[in-house]
Amino acid sequence: MNKSRDWNVVDDELNRKFKHLQELKSSLDDQSAELLLQNKDQNQEYNNDINYYKEFWRFYILNEMTIKKVNELHSQNQKLHELIAEIDKLQQELHQALSYRHKKKNRRTSQEIEKSFVCPYEKCNKQYGSDVSLNLHIKLKHDGGNKTDREKFAKMIIEAQQNGETITDLNINIKFPPGYLDQFKNQFMLSQQNQLNQERQSIEQD
Known part of the structure; x- marks a missing residue:
């Protein structure tokens, strides 16, 4: 009988504690509901049709994308500053080079x-x-033409002499310096002789 009574006491005690826990839980639920109602009253923009969990992640992702874009713009801005500095340096070097050239x-x-x-x-x-x-x-001062003209007309005269042509038929309107024709003729004949020698050597080698 004593053992039976002991188990009954334990069972009653457990039931009492379980009931007390249920009462505490119910009280906490009521307090939580009251707090939610208070928050709803304080925030007039609260909308039951909005999924605030999804909205949170949507704004989070948008924020991350914005931060990434800002970092990219910051990097581009740094590169632009570097390019501007390099251009300024090149302009200074160019200015120095031009100044030295025009010195x-x-x-x-x-x-x-x-x-x-x-x-x-x-x-x-x-x-x-x-x-x-x-x-x-x-x-x-002497109407002797330039160096190119003198060489051209002197060559015409020498070739005309070699071909038996009349020099007076040539339209030559310059005055050669004294001894110029003889000197040019010697150089011209020597050049022709060297050319003939080279041609002979080329034929012999073939």
């Missing part, structure tokens, strides 16, 4: 120039520091 050269005075090019015409004692200056003098 005034220290020209030699007339007394410092060695005038070793003498005019070949009689009674003309002009001397110049370069072949270009001498040829310009011959063309302007």
Whole structure:
């Protein structure tokens, strides 16, 4: 009998505690519901038709995409700054190069120039520091034409002589420097002889 009574006491005690737990749970549920109602009253934008869980993830993804785009724009902005800095550097180098190019050269005075090019015409004692200056003098002061004209007309005269043609038929309107034709003829004949020798050697090798 004592054992039976002991089990009954235990069973009653468990039932009492279980009932107490149910009451606590019910009380907590009521408090939670009351808090939710209070929050709904405080937030007028709350809408039962909206799935706030999905909205949360939607805004989260949009936020991540925005952050990624901002980082990309920041990276592009840095690259643009680097390009601008490089362009500025190139412009400075170009400006320095142009300044150096346009820098005034220290020209030699007339007394410092060695005038070793003498005019070949009689009674003309002009001397110049370069072949270009001498040829310009011959063309302007003695109607001797430029270097190209003299060589062209001299070759025409020599070829006409070799072919037995009359020189007076040639339209030559320049005055050759003294001894120029003889000097050019010697060089021309030597050039022809060298060309013939090369052709003979080529034929013999074949």
